[in-house]
Amino acid sequence: MAVAVAVVRGSVVGLCYGPGVSEQPLVRARGLVKRFGDFVAVDGIDLEVARGEAFGFLGPNGAGKSSTMRMIGCVSMPTSGELRVLGMDPVREGPRIRARLGVCPQLDNLDPDLNVRENLTTYARYFGLSRARARARAEELLEFAQLQDRAASRVEPLSGGMKRRLTIARAMVNEPDLVLLDEPTTGLDPQARHLLWERLFRLKQGGTTLVLTTHYMDEAEQLCDRLVVMDGGRIVAEGSPRSLIETYSTPEVVELRFADEADHSGKLAGIGRVDPLPDRVLLYADDGDAAVAEVHRRGLAPSSVLVRRSSLEDVFLQLTGRTLVD
Ligand SMILES: Nc1ncnc2c1ncn2[C@@H]1O[C@H](COP(=O)(O)OP(=O)(O)OP(=O)(O)O)[C@@H](O)[C@H]1O
Numbered sequence: 001m002a003v004a005v006a007v008v009r010g011s012v013v014g015l016c017y018g019p020g021v022s023e024q025p026l027v028r029a030r031g032l033v034k035r036f037g038d039f040v041a042v043d044g045i046d047l048e049v050a051r052g053e054a055f056g057f058l059g060p061n062g063a064g065k066s067s068t069m070r071m072i073g074c075v076s077m078p079t080s081g082e083l084r085v086l087g088m089d090p091v092r093e094g095p096r097i098r099a100r101l102g103v104c105p106q107l108d109n110l111d112p113d114l115n116v117r118e119n120l121t122t123y124a125r126y127f128g129l130s131r132a133r134a135r136a137r138a139e140e141l142l143e144f145a146q147l148q149d150r151a152a153s154r155v156e157p158l159s160g161g162m163k164r165r166l167t168i169a170r171a172m173v174n175e176p177d178l179v180l181l182d183e184p185t186t187g188l189d190p191q192a193r194h195l196l197w198e199r200l201f202r203l204k205q206g207g208t209t210l211v212l213t214t215h216y217m218d219e220a221e222q223l224c225d226r227l228v229v230m231d232g233g234r235i236v237a238e239g240s241p242r243s244l245i246e247t248y249s250t251p252e253v254v255e256l257r258f259a260d261e262a263d264h265s266g267k268l269a270g271i272g273r274v275d276p277l278p279d280r281v282l283l284y285a286d287d288g289d290a291a292v293a294e295v296h297r298r299g300l301a302p303s304s305v306l307v308r309r310s311s312l313e314d315v316f317l318q319l320t321g322r323t324l325v326d
């Protein structure tokens with residue numbers, strides 16, 4: 001049997017036994033637990049991330065996303081269970097793993113005493129790049145982050161989106177095998193989010209493996225090839241955005257609003273699954289327009305009607321009975 005050893009920048013990253021057998025996952029967790037005292041933040045999760053994938057953790061506040069990311073990033077030790085990152089053990093080989101990771105933490109931790117370019121060059125020097133190489137890498141990354149014009153600026157006056165782009169650029173200085181992004185666009189306006197998505201998409205197209213957390217369903221749909229839905233420290237579902245929607249929802253959803261406060265669920269029974277929310281009623285249907293026609297045929301007169309495609313928000317609602325963003 002042919003044995004191929006994959007070598008990336010001088011280090012062995014995996015063994016492939018003949019064609020058709022893929023290399024080991026970049027992240028592998030089995031029964032992974034993180035406890036803080038008596039509190040269980042991550043409650044026995046299993047997952048695998050393959051090279052080249054964009055993998056997401058989707059879940060509400062407190063789901064355990066950051067706790068998991070910090071264990072993968074080797075800055076927080078697992079309480080129990082098995083974790084391998086780049087084929088190595090985070091407890092024994094943390095520094096070796098970290099040398100090949102790019103990390104964008106939930107809160108930006110840029111150095112306010114340095115300018116934009118220096119934030120990149122200084123970080124590059126930590127990874128052992130020569131002064132000249134660090135300068136060259138910083139210029140490449142300033143271009144990537146579209147911050148060439150702000151290279152000499154301090155960090156503090158940058159917009160939220162610029163700071164985030166700089167943090168992501170900084171995570172790329174060591175040409176990492178795996179990039180961890182904890183809520184890359186939380187708190188940004190739509191334009192800044194779209195610009196960031198476009199940059200992350202570029203990284204993904206370039207073959208970089210991305211692991212990200214988000215509580216935005218649109219972000220997960222835009223960026224993730226595969227994701228896990230987390231709630232209360234557990235994984236409640238796993239798959240591609242499309243397969244999750246196909247499994248847990250219907251192709252279309254009708255959003256009905258009524259002027260009165262009456263419970264219309266009974267009259268809607270049988271048209272599709274009915275989910276009454278505080279401000280509207282969701283009606284899950286294969287064909288939204290046909291469902292709306294049936295609503296009217298039954299003599300109901302909603303004050304507004306919206307037919308839309310199902311989203312991961314609907315998946316989350318179906319799985320947990322709650323919305324993703326409160
Ligand atoms: N150092 C800590 N000590 C005690 N409890 C913690 C600690 N870090 C996290 N927790 C708790 O663990 C749970 C999961 O937190 P975590 O930060 O992993 O959630 P998250 O999914 O990242 O949430 P968010 O979307 O708000 O960032 C929360 O209830 C949190 O309060």
Ligand SMILES: [Mg+2]
Nearest residue numbers: 065066067106
């Ligand atoms: Mg978090």
